[in-house]
């Protein structure tokens with residue numbers, strides 16, 4: 001990876017007491033937990049280097065800027081990367097206390113990072129108000145969720161750029177009209193008359209569409225499903241900085257479980273979805289309806305980079321199932337999974353039935369007309 005990262009390959013320490021300072025999201029500076037000294041970290045916003053997909057990550061791309069060690073969760077298999085002297089007492093992904101030191105490498109180092117901007121206490125209050133809004137969650141689950149710890153973890157994401165050209169085959173649908181005889185009843189008499197109806201004539205077609213794609217984001221995590229991650233997106237990628245080990249101090253990072261080529265496979269599926277839409281729109285410029293039956297895409301100038309995005313994770317177990325709650329570490333947006341209480345849903349259904357019965361009763365007393373209601377305007 002870049003010279004800059006290799007140069008910083010040193011352990012950073014507090015200039016006053018020598019302790020290990022941590023990244024403080026509330027003022028975006030480093031803070032020493034021992035002597036409270038604060039100091040700046042340069043946030044380099046020059047666009048990160050993007051690498052050619054045809055060159056495999058090399059050994060020098062494994063430099064994280066400081067010694068890293070890794071732990072693996074015995075329950076869910078999540079691999080968490082920690083800084084020097086940092087340890088984990090439970091797994092951020094499933095809450096299990098069974099985390100053991102893992103000897104494998106931390107893998108390819110990220111090129112860029114969005115540093116945590118939301119402090120931990122704000123993440124907790126965002127999580128609490130989200131939970132309050134969950135009317136159907138069982139009270140017991142809510143209590144357990146509040147007890148569950150919230151951990152800041154940088155999640156690996158791949159981004160891809162591509163110039164894509166797709167050749168497509170399909171069908172053009174052209175409208176034409178025909179007169180068809182129909183039988184209708186007029187003034188009690190059955191008569192036959194002609195009616196104009198629309199038909200579509202399909203003819204085969206082909207064509208080419210082209211598009212440039214910038215920063216297609218693919219999660220490198222296997223622990224958190226895409227559907228869940230989507231609840232707390234988007235990230236503003238203009239906030240990306242060049243990677244520095246300092247931004248990770250006090251937080252952990254997940255090792256990418258999806259490699260660069262697998263990520264590219266997922267990105268190609270997204271690209272093909274967009275190209276299919278473009279092909280359909282291309283056909284519609286010369287037809288009334290469109291069908292795309294085949295698509296063959298060629299990608300050139302494909303580049304990738306590995307990026308770390310900040311996320312607070314909390315999980316709780318209810319009736320032996322693990323539920324995840326996430327808070328976006330850049331925007332503070334909260335989202336997650338929660339169990340549904342059958343009792344609470346039943347109470348709502350009964351309440352609605354009673355209201356409906358009440359309205360029916362009032363309507364039947366007022367002779368079938370809707371009763372007069374006076375609206376109070378506050």
Ligand SMILES: [Zn+2]
Nearest residue numbers: 014017032035
């Ligand atoms: Zn200090």
Ligand SMILES: [Zn+2]
Nearest residue numbers: 073076091094
């Ligand atoms: Zn786990």
